[in-house]
Amino acid sequence: MIDSRISRRAALMGAGAVAMWLHSPARAFLQSMAKLPVPALVDGLIARMTVEEKAGQLTLNPSAWGGGVATQLNPPTSGPSWEAQLDEVRRMQLTGVFNSNGAEAARRMQTVAMTESRLKIPLLFAADIIHGHRTIFPVGVGEAASFEPDLAERTARMAAYEAAASGIDWTFAPMVDIARDQRWGRTMEGAGEDVLLGELMGAARVRGFQGKDLKATDAMLACAKHFAAYGAAEAGLDYNSVDISERTLREVYLPPFKAAFEAGALSAMASFNEISGIPSTGNPWLMQDLLRGEWGFEGFVVSDYTGDEEMIAHGFAKDAREAAKLAFLAGVDMSMTSNFYRNHLPDLVRSGDVPVARLDASVRRVLAMKAALGLFDDPFRRIDPKREKARSRTKAATALSREAGRKSIVLLKNDGDLLPLPRSRRKIAIIGPFAAGQHDLNGPWVIYGDNAEAVDLATGVRNAVADKASIQVVQGSGVEEPLAGGIDAAVAAARDADVVLLAIGENEGMSGEAQSRPEIVVPAPQQALAEAVATVGKPMVVVLKNGRALALEGAVANAPAILVTWFLGTETGNAIADILFGAHSPGGRLPCSFPRSPGQQPYYYAHKPTGRPNPGEKLEPYKAHYRGIPNSALYPFGHGLTYGKIDYAGLSVSPTLPWAGTLTVSARISNRGTRAAEEVVQLYVRDRAASITRPVRELKAFRKIALAPGESETVRFTLTRDNLMFIGRDNKPVVEPGQFDLWIAPSAEAEGLHGTFELTAG
Ligand code: BGC
Numbered sequence: 001m002i003d004s005r006i007s008r009r010a011a012l013m014g015a016g017a018v019a020m021w022l023h024s025p026a027r028a029f030l031q032s033m034a035k036l037p038v039p040a041l042v043d044g045l046i047a048r049m050t051v052e053e054k055a056g057q058l059t060l061n062p063s064a065w066g067g068g069v070a071t072q073l074n075p076p077t078s079g080p081s082w083e084a085q086l087d088e089v090r091r092m093q094l095t096g097v098f099n100s101n102g103a104e105a106a107r108r109m110q111t112v113a114m115t116e117s118r119l120k121i122p123l124l125f126a127a128d129i130i131h132g133h134r135t136i137f138p139v140g141v142g143e144a145a146s147f148e149p150d151l152a153e154r155t156a157r158m159a160a161y162e163a164a165a166s167g168i169d170w171t172f173a174p175m176v177d178i179a180r181d182q183r184w185g186r187t188m189e190g191a192g193e194d195v196l197l198g199e200l201m202g203a204a205r206v207r208g209f210q211g212k213d214l215k216a217t218d219a220m221l222a223c224a225k226h227f228a229a230y231g232a233a234e235a236g237l238d239y240n241s242v243d244i245s246e247r248t249l250r251e252v253y254l255p256p257f258k259a260a261f262e263a264g265a266l267s268a269m270a271s272f273n274e275i276s277g278i279p280s281t282g283n284p285w286l287m288q289d290l291l292r293g294e295w296g297f298e299g300f301v302v303s304d305y306t307g308d309e310e311m312i313a314h315g316f317a318k319d320a321r322e323a324a325k326l327a328f329l330a331g332v333d334m335s336m337t338s339n340f341y342r343n344h345l346p347d348l349v350r351s352g353d354v355p356v357a358r359l360d361a362s363v364r365r366v367l368a369m370k371a372a373l374g375l376f377d378d379p380f381r382r383i384d385p386k387r388e389k390a391r392s393r394t395k396a397a398t399a400l401s402r403e404a405g406r407k408s409i410v411l412l413k414n415d416g417d418l419l420p421l422p423r424s425r426r427k428i429a430i431i432g433p434f435a436a437g438q439h440d441l442n443g444p445w446v447i448y449g450d451n452a453e454a455v456d457l458a459t460g461v462r463n464a465v466a467d468k469a470s471i472q473v474v475q476g477s478g479v480e481e482p483l484a485g486g487i488d489a490a491v492a493a494a495r496d497a498d499v500v501l502l503a504i505g506e507n508e509g510m511s512g513e514a515q516s517r518p519e520i521v522v523p524a525p526q527q528a529l530a531e532a533v534a535t536v537g538k539p540m541v542v543v544l545k546n547g548r549a550l551a552l553e554g555a556v557a558n559a560p561a562i563l564v565t566w567f568l569g570t571e572t573g574n575a576i577a578d579i580l581f582g583a584h585s586p587g588g589r590l591p592c593s594f595p596r597s598p599g600q601q602p603y604y605y606a607h608k609p610t611g612r613p614n615p616g617e618k619l620e621p622y623k624a625h626y627r628g629i630p631n632s633a634l635y636p637f638g639h640g641l642t643y644g645k646i647d648y649a650g651l652s653v654s655p656t657l658p659w660a661g662t663l664t665v666s667a668r669i670s671n672r673g674t675r676a677a678e679e680v681v682q683l684y685v686r687d688r689a690a691s692i693t694r695p696v697r698e699l700k701a702f703r704k705i706a707l708a709p710g711e712s713e714t715v716r717f718t719l720t721r722d723n724l725m726f727i728g729r730d731n732k733p734v735v736e737p738g739q740f741d742l743w744i745a746p747s748a749e750a751e752g753l754h755g756t757f758e759l760t761a762g
Contacts, residue, residue: 034264036298041376042367045119046360049092053119054363055345056093058328060126060302060336061085063100065109073099073128073447073513074305077337085109089123090116093342095334095366096124098172099447103388106167110379122370122379128447129171129209129220130189131155133163135397135570136442136449139547140175140201142408142566144191144591145640147680147704149204155404156208158397161218163448165391167383169373170221172269174205176256177226179548181602182592183236185515188444188547188567190231192591193604193637195252196699199259206263214266215374217381218391224260226271226304228286229253233273236601237516242273247692247727249275258295266299266369270307270332279314281307282323287331300333300365309338320344325353333362393453398570405568405575410640411586412594415560418539420582420643420675421499424466429474429497430458431490431533432504433526434545436473443567444512444547453570457503457543460573464581472497477529479507487532494536501580502530502559503543508567511547520550520598530555543576549592551600552634564590582643587678587704589640589747593633599626605637605748606695613696638699638747644677644707646670650714651744651753656760659721659737666716667744667753671707680704681715684748686741691729697748715744721759737761 046054062077064085080088088094089112100106106125113123131137137155144152156174163171178198179187191201202224211219229249233240244253257268268291271280280286281303291297308327309320317323324344327335335341348354374381411419421428434440436458438451455463462468476490477483494500504526510517522530522544534540534555541561544550552562563586568575578584595603614623617630625631633639650668657663671677683701687694701717721735728734737759745752 033261033296034266034298036266036365036368036372038364038368039371039376042364042371045121045367046363048119049363051346051349051356051359052342053092054359055342056091057095057121057363057366058334058345059093059339059342060095060334061097061339062337063097063105065100065105073445086112089113092117092119092121094123096126098126098336099128100125100167103165103167103383103385106383107380107385110383114379121367122375124169124370124373124375125167126170126172127163127168128173128445129159129163129168130173130175130445131443132159132401132446132569133166133448134392135162135401136446136454137401137404137569138408139188139443139445139567140190141188141192141547141591142568143404144197144201145410145564145566145588146404146407147197147589147702148407149200151404151407152201153204153208155400156205157211158400160209160211160220162391162397164218164220164382165384166388168220169375169382170223170267171209172223172225173209174202174222174224174260175226176202176224176260177231178253178256179231179592180604181233181236182520182549182595183516183518183601184231184233185238185511185517185547186231186513187549187592188511191256193593194591194606194699195255197591198256202256203259203263206260206265210264214372215377215381217387221267221369221373222260222265223267223269223302224257224265225269227257227268227291227301228271228280229275230271230273238514239272242275244275246731250731251727261295261297266372268297268299268301270301270303272304272307272310274314274316279311279316281332282311282316282326282330284330292331300362300369301331302334303327303332303336305336306338308332308335308340321348324348328354328362329358333365401569402571402575402578405571406578406584408566408568408588409576409579409586410564410588410590411579411642412562412564412635412639413560414641418561419541419580421580423464423581426498427470427472427496428461428465428499428501429472429493430461430501430503431474431476431493432502432529433475433477433479433507434503434505434543435475435501440507440545441567441572442508442569444508444515449570455571455573457501457573457576460575460577461501461580463574464577476533477525480523480525482525482528487529490529490533491536494533494538497538500533500538500540501543502533502540503545504530504556505545505550506547520548520601521553522550522556527554527556534559541580549590549594551595551598557634564588582675585643585675585677586640587642587680589638589680590635591637593637593748594635596629596632596634597626600629603633605633606698608693609696632749636747636749638680638682639750640680642677642679643673643675644671644709645673646677646679646746647672648744648746648753651755653742653755653757656758657719657721658760659762663719663757664716665719665742665744665755666714668712668714669705669707670712671709674709676709677707678704679707679746682745682747683717684743684745685724687724687726688739688741690726690736690738691734692726694726697743699748724759735759
C-alpha cells in the first residue's frame with residue numbers, strides 16, 4: 001500500500017500516523033521499486049540524435065523475418081519486407097522488433113544496426129514468451145493452480161534461459177490481469193480471480209524472467225501487462241469497455257501490477273480497454289500520476305499492438321496525429337506496430353504540441369533500459385546460435401514442464417476413490433477429441449513451441465501402464481462439431497473397457513486473445529458424447545482441457561471423477577498420467593471458481609454480501625440468488641482434492657489483534673488416508689462492518705504442505721493490521737478497528753474452521 005492512512009473511525013490513532021507510515025509496507029515498497037541507472041553515454045547519444053531518430057527509438061514493430069511469423073498471433077499488418085525492415089534499421093527508424101525467429105534473424109538485424117546505422121544504437125528484441133519458449137509450461141491460470149509461486153519463478157527462469165539464448169531481450173510477460181469473468185478468453189494467461197494469488201504469481205514470474213542480473217545472458221526484461229484493468233472488460237468481451245470505481249481499480253486490478261514492479265519489472269504495457277471513458281493508452285492519470293508519480297516507476301511503458309491507433313476507433317482521437325500526441329503525452333513511451341510515433345512525433349515536436357524535453361525523457365528511459373540489459377556493452381550478448389541450440393529443450397526443462405504440469409492439475413471430484421487407477425489389469429478406453437494426437441497440448445500464446453514435440457494423453461497413459469495393448473483410443477466427437485459414427489464407436493469402446501477416460505473440453509483456439517465465449521460450457525457435441533458414454537455405466541474419469549473455468553453440466557458434472565488439466569504444454573500426457581496412476585497426489589487448487597451456471601458470470605468468491613444474502617444452501621424468496629441455484633460456485637476458488645483424507649482441527653486464534661501487534665492463527669491439518677497428500681491450507685478473513693462494504697471472504701495467506709499417511713502438521717499464520725487494509729472512501733488505504741471473521745479452510749466457500757477476532761484501536 002502506498003499511502004497508508006487511518007480512517008475517521010481510527011482517528012484516535014492519528015498521532016501514530018507518521019510512525020505507521022515509517023513502518024508501513026507502502027514505504028518499504030516505494031523504496032524497493034527498481035531503479036533504472038542512466039549511464040552518461042545515454043545523454044551523449046540523445047544530444048546527437050535528430051528528432052526523427054528519437055522517434056525511431058520509440059517505435060517497435062513485428063519482425064518481418066520469415067515473411068512475418070510475428071503477426072500469426074495478431075491481426076495482420078501490411079508490414080515491410082525483411083529487406084525494407086533492415087533499411088529502417090539502417091535509418092534508425094526502429095528501436096527493435098518483436099516475435100522474430102531465433103538467433104540468426106537477430107544476428108543479421110543487429111549487425112546492420114551496429115555497422116550501418118549512423119549512431120550504432122543496439123536494437124532490442126522482444127517476444128511474447130508467455131508460458132515457455134521451446135519447452136512449453138502450463139498456461140498461466142494452470143500454473144497458478146499449483147499455488148506455488150516458487151514454481152512459477154522456476155518456469156519463468158527456464159523460459160528466460162531458453163529464450164534469451166535465441167536473442168530475446170524482453171518478454172511481454174507476465175500478464176497480471178485479474179480475471180473475474182470466465183467468459184473472457186485471456187483468463188488462461190493470468191493467475192485467475194484472486195488478488196493475493198495474482199500478486200504472488202506476478203512477482204514470481206518477474207523474478208524468474210529477470211533473474212538476479214538483467215545483463216546476464218539468461219535474463220530477459222519483464223513487462224507487466226495490460227495496464228490496467230484489461231480483465232474487467234464488460235461481459236467478459238475482450239477489448240470491451242471497463243467502467244469501475246477507482247476503489248475497485250486500486251483494490252483488485254492494480255495490486256498485481258504493484259507487486260510486479262516491486263519485484264523489479266521495468267516495463268509495462270498499456271491495455272487496449274478504456275476505463276470510465278478514457279482509453280488506457282491515452283490516460284495520463286494512469287501512466288503519469290499513478291504509475292510514475294505515486295508509485296515511482298522508473299521503467300518505460302509500451303503501447304499494446306496498435307493501441308495508440310485504436311484510440312481513433314474508441315472515438316477518443318480524431319486522427320493518427322492526435323492519437324500519437326494523446327498516447328505520448330499520456331506517458332506511453334513506445335508505440336507498438338502502428339508507426340504512429342515515428343510518423344507524427346517529429347512534427348508534433350516541431351509544432352510545439354509535444355515538448356522536446358518529454359521526447360528526450362522517453363528516449364532516455366528506453367536507452368537506459370538497453371544499457372541495463374547490457375546491450376551497449378555487447379549488442380550480441382544474447383545472440384548465439386550455438387547457445388540457442390544447446391539450451392533448447394534440455395532434459396531439465398522437460399522435467400520441469402512435467403513437474404509444473406502435474407502440479408497444475410486440479411482434482412475436482414473423486415467419488416468412491418476412483419482415482420488413482422491401478423497400473424495393470426485394467427482395460428482403459430480413452431475417449432474424446434483430446435484423447436490422442438499432437439494438437440491442443442501447448443495451449444494459446446505459444447509462438448516457438450511445437451505441439452508435434454509435446455506428449456499427448458494417450459502416449460502419457462501408455463507410458464504409465466504395464467500393458468499398452470489394454471488401451472483403446474476413440475475420438476468420439478469433434479471439438480465443436482459431431483463426428484460421423486463417433487458416438488457409436490465411443491460407446492462400443494466404453495462397453496469393452498473397465499474404466500473410461502473422457503478427454504473433453506476446449507481446444508487452443510477457444511481461449512486466449514479475442515476468444516471470449518458467451519457460454520462457458522463443454523461444447524454440445526462433446527456433451528452429447530459424454531451423455532452417451534455415461535449410459536454404458538463404466539467408471540468414468542473426465543479429463544478436462546480448458547483455458548478458463550467452465551460450467552459443468554449433466555454427465556460431465558455427474559462423472560465420479562473430474563480432473564481439470566488446462567493446457568499443460570510439452571509434457572501434458574506424462575503429467576496427467578502421473579496424477580491418474582498415483583505417482584503423485586494432486587496438489588492443484590482452483591484459481592478461478594467453476595460456477596453452477598454460465599449465467600452467473602461474473603462469479604468470484606470475493607463478492608460483496610448484498611443487503612439480502614441467502615443464508616444457506618436452501619433458496620429463500622427475496623434473497624440474492626438466480627432462479628433455481630444458490631449464489632455460490634459448484635467448485636469455488638481454492639477447491640481441489642488430493643488422494644489422502646485431509647482433516648482440519650484445533651483452530652487456535654487469539655481474540656484480539658492489537659493495533660501495533662500481530663495475531664497468530666493456527667490449525668492442525670492431518671492426513672487420515674492411506675496415501676501421501678498435498679494440501680493448500682487457506683486463510684480467509686471477513687470484515688464484519690466497515691465504512692466501505694467488504695467481500696464475504698478474502699484470501700490473506702496460504703500454505704501448501706505435503707503430508708504422509710497418518711501425518712499431521714500444525715500450520716501457523718500471522719496477521720498484522722496491514723493485512724486488513726482496504727481502500728477507503730477517499731480512495732486511500734485505511735485500516736479500521738472492529739470485528740473480523742476468520743477461516744482456515746480448504747477453499748473459499750468451505751466452512752473449514754471458523755473463528756473471530758477483534759482489531760483493537762489501542
Ligand atoms: C496482446 C499483447 C501482446 C501483443 C504482441 C497484443 O494483441 O494484447 O498481450 O503482447 O499483442 O503480440
